[in-house]
Amino acid sequence: QKEVEQNSGPLSVPEGAIASLNCTYSDRGSQSFFWYRQYSGKSPELIMFIYSNGDKEDGRFTAQLNKASQYVSLLIRDSQPSDSATYLCAVTYYGNNRLAFGKGNQVVVIP
């Protein structure tokens, strides 16, 4: 069973701080890695994707991938109240194109 795990509970961060989210995956054949943001009652919105080991930065977001340790993380710098949402980690595997999602991590940015 290919699992994507996001185990930490709701994360509360003060406005302007860094929010750090982690995701682990079970299958070493994982190919592509995505972070989606989902506001309550809305659809997933793609915010970052990463395919290679290392860091990828896009504005206030940084994705970090470590394939040897099978984890991918997301950093949100200068957190804003509008960043309050659930962040979903998703993975695709070699040979297929389905996204396997984690259950998500809720982030609450406190003004």
Added chain:
Amino acid sequence: EPEVTQTPSHQVTQMGQEVILRCVPISNHLYFYWYRQILGQKVEFLVSFYNNEISEKSEIFDDQFSVERPDGSNFTLKIRSTKLEDSAMYFCASSPSGSSYEQYFGPGTRLTVT
């Protein structure tokens, strides 16, 4: 900016009835997908579609489900005989290519089976 659209936004149906959920993927995309999310649970893959045929389906996508691309723009999900447990948000997504490319989601259809 191009986006995936879905209709209706909310569908209420009685158990045993057939429903068709509609999606218009982003116009130059080649892969289309359906996912569902039961309230409070993970987003789950149902099916992917490429070149007018199913390329992959999950164990959830049984004989009561079917997909179709009836014309050059629409992509539909049909549920033949709805069950109470089919109540969920159904999301359509599209991507320009296969697994190396990001998938963009539509706003979803909330299906309520009574």
